[in-house]
Amino acid sequence: MKKVIVYCSIFIIALAGCEETDVRLATEAGMDAIKSITLKDEEVQKLAATAAAYSDQKNIVAKGNNPYNMRLRRLVQDHYQEGNVSFNYKVYLSDTINAFAMADGTIRIYSGLMDMMDDGELRFVIGHEMGHVVKDHIRKKIQLASAASAVRKGIASQHGTAGTLARSQLGGFAELLMNAQFSQHEEKEADDYGLKFLREKGYKPISAVTALQKLATLGNEHSFLASHPAPGNRADRIQAQIDGRALSIEETQQGIIDKASGLMKESMESLSDFVGDLLPAS
Secondary structure, eight states, X not given: OHHHHHHHHHHHHHHHTSTTBOHHHHHXXXXXXXXXXXXXXXXXXXXXXXXXXXXXXXXXXXXXXXXXXXXXXXXXXXXXXXXXXXXXXXXXXXXXXXXXXXXXXXXXXXXXXXXXXXXXXXXXXXXXXXXXXXXXXXXXXXHHHHHHHHHXXXXXXXXXXHHHHHHHTGGGHHHHHHHOOOOHHHHHHHHHHHHHHHHHTTOOTHHHHHHXXXXXXXXXXXXXXXXXXXXXXXXXXXXXHHTTSSOOHHHHHHHHHHHHHHHHHHHHHHHHHHHHHHSOOO
């Protein structure tokens, strides 16, 4: 990802040497691209909160006694804190089948998705989105979205039609962030977190499987599946964990660490014995 941002920076800096370029704006864009590589936690939180506020303004949010809002409040109960992460939940009144999270703990569920799923399945979705936040998946998305925003600012430094268009799209940072695609590894980690969430809170683990199976019925042309790995395969993977036939990514990684630690300990003990045999008896 750093290579992408570096290339963006070079492109923007090159613009500054062209005629018909707003040098100040081009310079700002170059600095933005460079800063996006080393965003501090508070900067990530601020960018995420800004994007969430922008999204909330662009959508109809269920409030008060709205049935969707009341259902969400009932589902999340007291699940507002996980470690040092504080979550905030809202429903968007839209037929869209989707949900997303921001790095500041924002989680948004579309009413179209709520209509599709039962309570247990929605809890898995909530846990899945929590996983994206807790596992820090969204930081990279913010860095990429920031870099893309810097590129648009660089293009905006060029006078003319292209520059005017770019200036009008500067608010697209939020859309870039919301529509950013997670890797298959990240989606699996979030699925694992969602399953763990169900288990730890005393909910039925099978809801994770049925939620993914329902998403699999949408068809390959659906916009949700265009940005997510095949949910049918993900459902099979979660079912294997429930059946005890597979481990989560976290469990697998811990197993590798434990095995490596064991081998290291054995090696050190063998080395100690070998050195002891070489030393003369006292």
